[in-house]
Amino acid sequence: MSSSKPASSKRELLLNTALDLFYREGYHATGIDRILAESGVAKMTLYKHFKSKDELIMAALEERHARMRERVREGMPAEPRAAILAMFDGLHAFLQQQDFCGCAFIHAAAEFHDRSHPIHRLAAEHKQFIETFFRTQLERLGAEQPAKLARQLQYLAEGVLVMAHMHGPADQALEARDAADSLLRGAGL
Incomplete structure (x- = not known):
């Protein structure tokens, strides 16, 4: 039961790191190795959650959209x-x-x-x-x-x-x- 929480937090850490790097430096310019280095997450963990860099980009954009949609609906x-x-x-x-x-x-x-x-x-x-x-x-x-x-x-x-x-x-x-x-x-x- 405790192993599902760390996996979720590792996914969130990857996603938040990717969100920041993609936003500041670009999608093509930001490599997987850079995301891994800044997040401190292992490559195996990354590919457990995201099958490809494009999938990570999609997840990052979906997260950014969800946050914005929430601000619009709530605020x-x-x-x-x-x-x-x-x-x-x-x-x-x-x-x-x-x-x-x-x-x-x-x-x-x-x-x-x-x-x-x-x-x-x-x-x-x-x-x-x-x-x-x-x-x-x-x-x-x-x-x-x-x-x-x-x-x-x-x-x-x-x-x-x-x-x-x-x-x-x-x-x-x-x-x-x-x-x-x-x-x-x-x-x-």
Whole structure:
């Protein structure tokens, strides 16, 4: 019974180490040996939990997505307009983290550019989650073109991530929040 807990914690240690290294240094640039060295986990243990590096990357991205999905579901205001604008507040907080290195999903899609690759598809699913969040809130508000407006809001959010990565984090998310507020007012919401 006690052996299942250490295995779980070793898996979590591998996953957290991989999450950090992939995010900071890239998916292709980070080798398995580096993950093993930084986590202190044996290679046999790694392959007990993950059959390949791609499987580890998928698990890391799934974990990052799950954490973000949880923050969105738990931390958003109930009122739809406020929830939309709160997404930009959350982005601002994300940019202010000391280890901000851009968007792990944008990086994954860029490194695994073949749209049929499972890692690229997983990154696209994450972005679809964001669009769906916006569309759901807009539908709750009674927007006339919720899908189109959701995409426009997402373009703002994605632009924040890219520009903060390119130029360094500043007030990109707050400025995008103002633009989102203008879009909503322009749509009568």
